[in-house]
Amino acid sequence: xxxxxxxxxxxxxxxxxxxxxxxxxxxxxxxxxxxxxxxxxxxxxxxxxxxxxxxxxxxxxxxxxxxxxxxxxxxxxxxxxxxxxxxxxxxxxxxxxxxxxxxxxxxxxxxxxxxxxxxxxxxxxxxxxxxxxxxxxxxxxxxxxxxxxxxxxxxxxxxxxxxxxxxxxxxxxxxxxxxxxxxxxxxxxxxxxxxxxxxxxxxxxxxxxxxxxxxxxxxxxxxxxxxxxxxxxxxxxxxxxxxxxxxxxxxxxxxxxxxxxxxxxxxxxxxxxxxxxxxxxxxxxxxxxxxxxxxxxxxxxxxxxxxxxxxxxxxxxxxxxxxxxxxxxxxxxxxxxxxxxxxxxxxxxxxxxxxxxxxxxxxxxxxxxxxxxxxxxxxxxxxxxxxxxxxxxxxxxxxxxxxxxxxxxxxxxxxxxxxxxxxxxxxxxxxxxxxxxxxxxxxxxxxxxxxxxxxxxxxxxxxxxxxxxxxxxxxxxxxxxxxxxxxxxxxxxxxxxxxxxxxxxxxxxxxxxxxxxxxxxxxxxxxxxxxxxxxxxxxxxxxxxxxxxxxxxxxxxxxxxxxxxxxxxxxxxxxxxxxxxxxxxxxxxxxxxxxxxxxxxxxxxxxxxxxxxxxxxxxxxxxxxxxxxx
Amino acid sequence: xxxxxxxxxxxxxxxxxxxxxxxxxxxxxxxxxxxxxxxxxxxxxxxxxxxxxxxxxxxxxxxxxxxxxxxxxxxxxxxxxxxxxxxxxxxxxxxxxxxxxxxxxxxxxxxxxxxxxxxxxxxxxxxxxxxxxxxxxxxxxxxxxxxxxxxxxxxxxxxxxxxxxxxxxxxxxxxxxxxxxxxxxxxxxxxxxxxxxxxxxxxxxxxxxxxxxxxxxxxxxxxxxxxxxxxxxxxxxxxxxxxxxxxxxxxxxxxxxxxxxxxxxxxxxxxxxxxxxxxxxxxxxxxxxxxxxxxxxxxxxxxxxxxxxxxxxxxxxxxxxxxxxxxxxxxxxxxxxxxxxxxxxxxxxxxxxxxxxxxxxxxxx
Numbered sequence: 001x002x003x004x005x006x007x008x009x010x011x012x013x014x015x016x017x018x019x020x021x022x023x024x025x026x027x028x029x030x031x032x033x034x035x036x037x038x039x040x041x042x043x044x045x046x047x048x049x050x051x052x053x054x055x056x057x058x059x060x061x062x063x064x065x066x067x068x069x070x071x072x073x074x075x076x077x078x079x080x081x082x083x084x085x086x087x088x089x090x091x092x093x094x095x096x097x098x099x100x101x102x103x104x105x106x107x108x109x110x111x112x113x114x115x116x117x118x119x120x121x122x123x124x125x126x127x128x129x130x131x132x133x134x135x136x137x138x139x140x141x142x143x144x145x146x147x148x149x150x151x152x153x154x155x156x157x158x159x160x161x162x163x164x165x166x167x168x169x170x171x172x173x174x175x176x177x178x179x180x181x182x183x184x185x186x187x188x189x190x191x192x193x194x195x196x197x198x199x200x201x202x203x204x205x206x207x208x209x210x211x212x213x214x215x216x217x218x219x220x221x222x223x224x225x226x227x228x229x230x231x232x233x234x235x236x237x238x239x240x241x242x243x244x245x246x247x248x249x250x251x252x253x254x255x256x257x258x259x260x261x262x263x264x265x266x267x268x269x270x271x272x273x274x275x276x277x278x279x280x281x282x283x284x285x286x287x288x289x290x291x292x293x294x295x296x297x298x299x300x301x302x303x304x305x306x307x308x309x310x311x312x313x314x315x316x317x318x319x320x321x322x323x324x325x326x327x328x329x330x331x332x333x334x335x336x337x338x339x340x341x342x343x344x345x346x347x348x349x350x351x352x353x354x355x356x357x358x359x360x361x362x363x364x365x366x367x368x369x370x371x372x373x374x375x376x377x378x379x380x381x382x383x384x385x386x387x388x389x390x391x392x393x394x395x396x397x398x399x400x401x402x403x404x405x406x407x408x409x410x411x412x413x414x415x416x417x418x419x420x421x422x423x424x425x426x427x428x429x430x431x432x433x434x435x436x437x438x439x440x441x442x443x444x445x446x447x448x449x450x451x452x453x454x455x456x457x458x459x460x461x462x463x464x465x466x467x468x469x470x471x472x473x474x475x476x477x478x479x480x481x482x483x484x485x486x487x488x489x490x491x492x493x494x495x496x497x498x499x500x501x502x503x504x505x506x507x508x509x510x511x512x513x514x515x516x517x518x519x520x521x522x523x524x525x526x527x528x529x530x531x532x533x534x535x536x537x538x539x540x541x542x543x544x545x546x547x548x549x550x551x552x553x554x555x556x557x558x559x560x561x562x563x564x565x566x567x568x569x570x571x572x573x574x575x576x577x578x579x580x581x582x583x584x585x586x587x588x589x590x591x592x593x594x595x596x597x598x599x600x601x602x603x604x605x606x607x608x609x610x611x612x613x614x615x616x617x618x619x620x621x622x623x624x625x626x627x628x629x630x
Numbered sequence: 631x632x633x634x635x636x637x638x639x640x641x642x643x644x645x646x647x648x649x650x651x652x653x654x655x656x657x658x659x660x661x662x663x664x665x666x667x668x669x670x671x672x673x674x675x676x677x678x679x680x681x682x683x684x685x686x687x688x689x690x691x692x693x694x695x696x697x698x699x700x701x702x703x704x705x706x707x708x709x710x711x712x713x714x715x716x717x718x719x720x721x722x723x724x725x726x727x728x729x730x731x732x733x734x735x736x737x738x739x740x741x742x743x744x745x746x747x748x749x750x751x752x753x754x755x756x757x758x759x760x761x762x763x764x765x766x767x768x769x770x771x772x773x774x775x776x777x778x779x780x781x782x783x784x785x786x787x788x789x790x791x792x793x794x795x796x797x798x799x800x801x802x803x804x805x806x807x808x809x810x811x812x813x814x815x816x817x818x819x820x821x822x823x824x825x826x827x828x829x830x831x832x833x834x835x836x837x838x839x840x841x842x843x844x845x846x847x848x849x850x851x852x853x854x855x856x857x858x859x860x861x862x863x864x865x866x867x868x869x870x871x872x873x874x875x876x877x878x879x880x881x882x883x884x885x886x887x888x889x890x891x892x893x894x895x896x897x898x899x900x901x902x903x904x905x906x907x908x909x910x911x912x913x914x915x916x917x918x919x920x921x922x923x924x925x926x927x928x929x930x931x932x933x934x935x936x937x938x939x940x941x942x943x944x945x946x947x948x949x950x951x952x953x954x955x956x957x958x959x960x961x962x963x964x965x966x967x968x969x970x971x972x973x974x975x976x977x978x979x980x981x982x983x984x985x986x987x988x989x990x991x992x993x994x995x
Contacts, residue, residue: 003910005930006809009805009924009925009930010925010934012804012805013805013921013924013925013937016801016804016921016937017918017921020914020917020918020921020944021914021918022911023948024910024914027910027948027951027952028906028907028910030952031864031898031906031907031910031955032864034861034864034955034956035864035865035867035868035869035898035902035903035906036868036903037866037870039865039866039868039869042861042864042865042866043865043866043868044864045862045865046865046866046878047865048883049859049862049884050878109743140719171680192645231712236707292681412823435768566665577635
């Protein structure tokens with residue numbers, strides 16, 4: 001080669017040499033950036049690729065009654081979820097999944113769309129409580145590497161073995177809402193109590209989820225488990241409830257077919273033995289996620305099954321309110337027990353004629369008789385003498401118009417009216433005629449069933465206004481620790497004579513002929529109480545409408561009681577909505593008390609009589625061999 | 631033909647470096663095909679056989695004087711064109727492209743050998759030129775010689791390999807003395823033709839590869855997937871890597887075609903930055919050493935030949951490494967010497983045979 005050529009070539013080669021070295025240096029720098037500078041970022045992404053963390057859901061604590069019988073427990077169910085982060089083709093996965101599960105593709109897409117603003121690594125539950133067939137179908141596909149982004153989780157699910165028993169008491173559970181996640185530091189997908197005991201004691205009942213970290217390949221197939229933290233079960237709680245009494249009350253209500261509420265408790269400390277509200281719902285329907293149609297039907301149902309009437313229903317107390325009048329009159333020294341009034345069937349007050357429920361009147365009565373026979377005129381008179389302010393004060397002292405403080409959410413308070421209250425709420429002054437109506441528990445006065453339960457307990461135990469409560473003991477895995485009952489709200493210093501008179505009169509209501517509460521009499525068990533019939537429309541109108549109106553206009557029936565009268569162990573209230581009279585309330589209370597008594601004495605529990613079978617005249621419709629049917 | 635004393639002038643260092651890279655490749659293939667964990671994959675074995683075959687080709691290319699080969703370059707060139715045509719018409723259809731001729735023991739990919747054929751023919755063409763810089767006419771003719779096989783390969787379609795022929799042309803023309811001005815004109819031509827090529831030349835998937843490259847996360851689950859996974863693979867390697875057989879991305883199949891296109895990513899993951907530096911160093915050594923051979927060559931033909939072979943090799947190395955880091959559009963270009971692929975190994979080793987040939991005979995005439 002010519003020297004000059006060689007030189008030129010050498011020059012150009014040199015240029016190439018430097019160029020190439022520069023390029024390689026740039027390459028090296030590039031790798032340095034990726035592997036050293038940004039290493040942490042990519043390491044994390046790599047981990048995300050091949051590691052999954054699966055939540056191990058904690059079972060909720062079990063709920064027991066006072067005798068350690070299981071009331072609410074858990075069972076295993078399977079959730080089928082989609083993980084968007086690991087989805088390569090969302091549309092295809094949705095289509096496949098819908099096909100495999102036998103669902104409408106549109107439905108599945110809707111569910112996914114609803115959760116679009118969730119982080120993409122969080123599983124979106126497509127099917128809760130999947131059938132075993134569905135689970136098998138999905139698992140088979142996963143082995144064929146068809147659905148790497150679908151996970152099947154075993155999830156403990158709430159189960160209420162007695163279906164709707166004490167539904168409002170237990171409440172129901174549901175998935176935590178976004179608002180709750182922000183407020184209470186919960187995680188999306190957590191199951192929390194939405195009402196009742198499940199809600200109030202959610203903190204105790206909720207366990208702690210565990211986690212399992214697994215290694216997966218690009219198909220999403222689990223290769224092995226890297227780490228596992230087991231879940232912690234929620235604490236178990238024991239309620240003061242007596243399952244037999246609870247069942248008895250609800251059975252009686254169902255047997256008679258009325259809506260209403262009932263609360264039975266120990267008047268000495270406020271421990272609630274039974275609390276029910278009807279109509280009820282089945283909390284099992286909520287446990288796996290209630291669907292919209294079911295929810296709508298519950299909410300729109302005009303009988304309001306979701307309302308806990310025991311603590312949220314506000315009704316006129318009717319004649320039961322007379323107890324307040326009597327207490328007020330005796331305590332304030334307005335009258336003595338032998339104060340007499342002559343009832344002729346009605347009386348004039350403030351220019352208006354107020355009827356007594358008994359057409360011809362009761363004749364002359366003292367206080368005990370007036371309570372026993374529930375004479376309206378007697379109490380119109382007392383009310384007029386007391387004046388609304390005294391009535392209001394005593395009603396409040398006895399627990400009416402105030403929340404009882406029971407450990408259930410969303411309790412409302414009743415109304416114990418007063419002139420100040422009326423001025424504040426309507427801007428108008430109180431008319432003395434209104435006091436007359438209030439005296440027999442109509443007009444502006446309204447109570448919740450549980451307030452009446454507290455009232456009658458106060459009378460029963462001699463003046464201590466106990467706080468009703470449900471929690472008896474808690475077990476966090478180290479045995480049952482009893483929970484001390486909450487302190488009473490107030491202690492009234494009632495004169496012994498007042499108590500004696502009231503107890504005697506209330507005993508006469510149930511046990512002496514002429515008493516309105518004979519229907520609740522139990523031999524050998526000194527039941528004492530007061531009936532009440534609360535009008536929905538006026539007495540006049542009721543008479544005219546008797547037998548012709550729909551149920552909604554019929555009067556409510558009340559019965560408050562305690563037993564035995566000398567050393568009360570149990571007290572309570574039964575409210576029968578639109579039952580017409582207090583007869584139903586009496587029957588229900590009697591059945592509940594009989595059950596309680598039988599349990600105490602170790603005898604077999606009473607059975608609610610089955611409805612008589614309709615007489616079917618079979619003979620008239622069968623064709624005999626000889627001739628034709630008649 | 632093969633004189634004993636030439637034996638002393640074989641560049642053993644270069645050969646050693648090349649073989650080291652081949653062995654690294656085998657090790658990586660072994661790791662990523664799961665053979666480490668007993669998957670029973672024999673890919674690494676086939677690679678070893680291919681290397682042995684390639685060494686045979688290397689010896690062959692070494693034994694025959696390169697000038698003789700260059701004299702026959704036109705025959706070789708036509709033979710390759712014929713093979714390329716054959717592949718287009720009768721080649722095995724795989725993945726929507728015809729690139730291979732299945733011979734019973736092994737698949738022949740003519741496009742790999744086309745690189746050497748073009749290098750030879752261009753070296754001969756420019757080598758015969760006596761006076762100064764190549765004229766535009768000569769450049770045009772050489773371009774035509776390059777474009778014909780390019781078009782045939784691009785039709786398969788194998789755009790990646792086709793494009794590899796361009797650096798061969800540019801490098802040889804450059805060394806042959808193409809004026810800087812001409813280089814500028816050429817570059818301009820290439821840039822101007824790019825939009826035309828985009829509109830009429832590129833298929834849809836090829837277009838999407840480029841757009842995806844520019845923004846991989848837009849299509850993170852589709853075309854951008856490989857790129858993102860490549861970056862993750864490389865980045866997660868860190869300084870010292872995850873260890874042999876322990877690269878999660880590769881082992882768990884997150885990186886597709888890991889034994890082939892993305893073998894360097896696996897190396898980066900398992901051997902870390904240190905491994906990357908070492909391997910890049912080896913490749914740079916090979917390239918610079920070959921450049922030396924070009925400089926030491928006895929005649930211009932030799933220099934051009936070496937540079938032609940080297941250009942194809944270097945372009946592919948640089949592009950694949952860049953692609954393995956997720957920094958270039960995915961192109962289906964394998965890493966010479968390391969990636970799994972029989973024809974690639976054999977053709978590359980044969981090419982280096984020619985390089986060794988030139989250096990070895992620099993004292994002869």
